[in-house]
Amino acid sequence: MFELARENPWLSRAALFLLVAAALTALGLGGTAVGDLVAPIFGPRDPQVAAGFGRNLLVGVMLAGAFVANLEFIRLLLFRMQVLVVWAELLLLFYGFALSFERDFGVIFEVGDRSGVSNLYFLITTGAFTTIYISLIAISIACVLALAGALGKLSSNGAAYAVATFYISFFRGTPLLLQVVLIYTGFAQLGFVMEAVPAGITALSLCYGAYMAEIFRAGILGVPHGQREAAKALGVPESLIFRKIVFPQAMRLIVPPTGNQFIAMLKDSSLVSVVGVWELTKTAQVLGKRDFQVFEFLIAAAVIYWIMSVVFEVLQSRLEAYYGKGDRR
């Protein structure tokens, strides 16, 4: 059967069409908003009455037809165009999905009578700004902690190894939310009182430093031992070998997963809101609660997070290219 399908592409297309049509019909989409597509034939949809099989079948067949035709269309394009078209289609689907909630998204752009700025402006200047600066400071400190943790774990000194493994084990093994609360309230009881933002940054740095210590360790171990030996043979001073020979090569292995960690941190920084920091999620919730339109603002926050992540993905690929230049021919 598969042999046959491979020889005759039309057969495989027909099989795909039938499969998708059957699945969509079984879903019973006739009674949903998509069912309105067949309103000209079956008459307007009555939400109180379950859609009949005919309606479901027709909707299923139409959608399956559109799906298979779309696949055929994309197949004709060059790779770049394929990527663009599929991205655009998925975004459109997303947009339609958000619209189907029938919420008033206009409120995001509404301008406050007395503030004179739109809600979106406030969401970005207060929320997104705080999220980014907290994450940037935290990832910088985390990199230092990670390097220290990695060197400790690679050290032949028992005490350094013990401290590093204890640190990594504790901060990887406990929830970030608890770390935020512990650092904010726990330290205060010892007489070491931190404000919300420094406490949040400390927790994020310690937690991500622990995860990234493993990344740094793997990166350092990933540099072939011969590099170190070659440097020694050439008489490079011991103190320069790590800094000038091993570390730059390790960076090539460290950068991609670290960029990944940063993007994860952008979103985990929302946990810092429990101590009263108005980062993006908190700001969205506060604005939403004002008029009981939380959902609209959470969608807006999601889109802003996504855009920020895309921007940092691009930066990450630039950085990767920079540290990977030794590999390019």
Next chain:
Amino acid sequence: MNVIVKLGAAALLASAVAVPAAQAGETLDRVMSSKTLTMSSDPEYPPQSFLNDANEMDGFDVDVGKEIAKRLGVELKIVTPSWDIITGGNWGGRWDMSVGSMTPTKSRAEVLNFPAVYYYTPAAFAVHKDSEIDSLDDLDGKTIGSCGGCTYDAYLMKDLEIDAEGAPPFDYEVEAGEIKTYETDTHVFDDLRLGDGARLDAAFSALPTIQEAIKGGYPMKVVGKPAFYEPLSVATDKGDPEFDAKITEIVAEMRADGTLKALSEKWYGVDLTTVE
């Protein structure tokens, strides 16, 4: 790298202030010398406290806080730690008082002081507008949602102790089938709005909060009479009786000269500062 570590450590130290165990008069001294009264508040709790269209904190609780600061002759500053952190006590001097519609329960009184009750909130049940429930008796055996760690879920679990002066007595009139607790009251309403019985049969919350949500378009209605009235108090950290005495005095003045009543009528449309 060493420089970075040192800088980081210095920044952390600079942002931290070593505070020994609170001493008498310390909070009051800090407030008067810095000319700032710092108050904790929940920005997601309209009409008690929320962000208004000027992007400033506003609401009944905020107005009461502002009035207290004004009568102390200082500026009001607002911070917004989460409810759990406020009720946990040991604020470390990061804020001086909570005007957050907090009920002075016995367990909270172990970690916080309650110098002044400033109003009373009726606690009421709400159901979806399509619901057929129309009395407290109909609520028996139903799935009821409330915020967790609040007086509302304590009432549903028949474990509510209010130890404030003038707290009116109440009976446990509802036998919930299942109690679902949420981080905050608006999440309860979000689940109730999904449909009658979709996740919840009823919500249990402060009557003014329910009314505000209904005004905001939530498809809900109030059922029966309020189940209980809870006194709501200003809270302070343990350890400064002078500051507490000052708050007690100021709130008593505000009650006597009608300021509290006027603020209550401004935000709730009725006088909630005395019990019927």
